[in-house]
Amino acid sequence: MSEADAETAESTPGRTEVWIEKYRPETLDDIKGHEDIIPRLSQYVEQDDLPHLMLGGPAGTGKTTASQAVAREIYGNDWRDNFLELNASDQRGIDVVRDRIKNFARSSFGGYDYRIIFLDEADALTSDAQSALRRTMEQFSHNTRFILSCNYSSQIIDPIQSRCAVFRFTELSESAIEEQVREIAENEDIEVTDGGVDALVYAAAGDMRKAINGLQAAAVMGETVDEDGVFAITATARPEEVEAMVAQAIDGDFTAARSTLETLLMDRGLAGGDVIDQLHRSAWEFDLSEEATVRLLERLGEVDYRITEGANERLQLEAMLAALALENEA
Known part of the structure; x- marks a missing residue:
């Protein structure tokens, strides 16, 4: 480490440490949730x-x-x-x-x-x-x-x-993760926007380690941790992006849905499994009819199984979107 790096590390205490260990609760009463x-x-x-x-x-x-x-x-x-x-x-x-x-x-x-x-x-x-x-x-x-x-x-x-x-042990509640994120941000003197906190909670999906690691990674990128920084550093798609892709397929616009999928996979670097997980988590939050949601979940189950068995993830996701589009036309 150079002298300049050493001075930087001293001026930003804690940022060279792994926060999931630094802030690991030492007593039962300190555990949130x-x-x-x-x-x-x-x-x-x-x-x-x-x-x-x-x-x-x-x-x-x-x-x-x-x-x-x-x-x-x-x-x-x-x-x-x-x-x-x-x-x-x-x-x-x-x-x-x-x-x-x-x-x-x-x-x-x-x-x-x-x-x-x-x-x-x-x-x-x-x-x-x-x-x-x-x-x-x-x-x-x-x-x-x-x-x-x-x-x-x-x-x-x-x-x-x-x-x-x-x-x-169940997945931690959003309130427990938010409380921990805000507490760490205050201790580390990091400015976190409300949107940034919401993005960390969404990306964590009940996993406290993901939330803390995401906060530390986003904090390195700038003085303020906001929604854009969190989604970029955690390789997580915005909920509205995933919703738009499904809505386009349901409306029969397969070309637009495929274009959105390509952006997520190629430009944003998401893995097919990540897309499936986000679709599953958000399925009932989309502005879709109950029938459309059931069809989506059915297709997700098929795609997840095939990818697990070794099928090409991009091909399977495109096939899922195509099936949703064809069902709407029928």
Whole structure:
């Protein structure tokens, strides 16, 4: 780093840090949203009666943060010595369960009744590894507590689920994300317009990490974070653009709809999956009849499946728009 860069970094404290870590809540009370979950976790901590936990839900909704906050409140400054986190893709096999987890569970420690093992993305564990984990949970239940984080709890075998208190984290509310964004902007002395906040909330789609990363990225581009900057930096289409494309197809103007799609994919750099996600999120907000909305959702399901199976995303999206246009003509 040059002297000029160093001076710039010093004059803008915090902008060289990763904000999702800088502003990660350290206590359960600091976590925004999940008003039905946080009080129950706090009760476990206050009563010193922590069971095995399974936290399920989408990414960026606070599962890892809640797990670390539990450890911090139980162990204080010693939380890192009593909290084992496994989340790398090469840490999912049966050998890890048999070796690293067991070694941590067996190791001696003083001053606490149990240690915590946090398994992130536990639904990626193989069936053999989950069976080994079930036995390990039984064997070391007297001195170890497990917290399992997963996106799809249905991928966890029933014997493990029955041993855990299950908490389902939903997508964070718009108000929770807006509150966090405004708080960070104030702390970092960043001017954010109301349109910029609304754009960050829309682009995040319930994922706090996306909102904070988007804010940090947009803040680097200029002194004021506005709607245009957010949509540009997050590679997100404006809701009205997506709505216009669907409306053009419904009205039978396939050429105009295809032109709008090409702008989104080629000029704006959106992926086909991003377009599908935005269409799905906004389907019922469009000024469309119920019948047209149902047709749109049906087509979206077909396109999403075909792209997942390896079909060309641009071809499939154009076919969807063409089908909507032909249905209107019929």
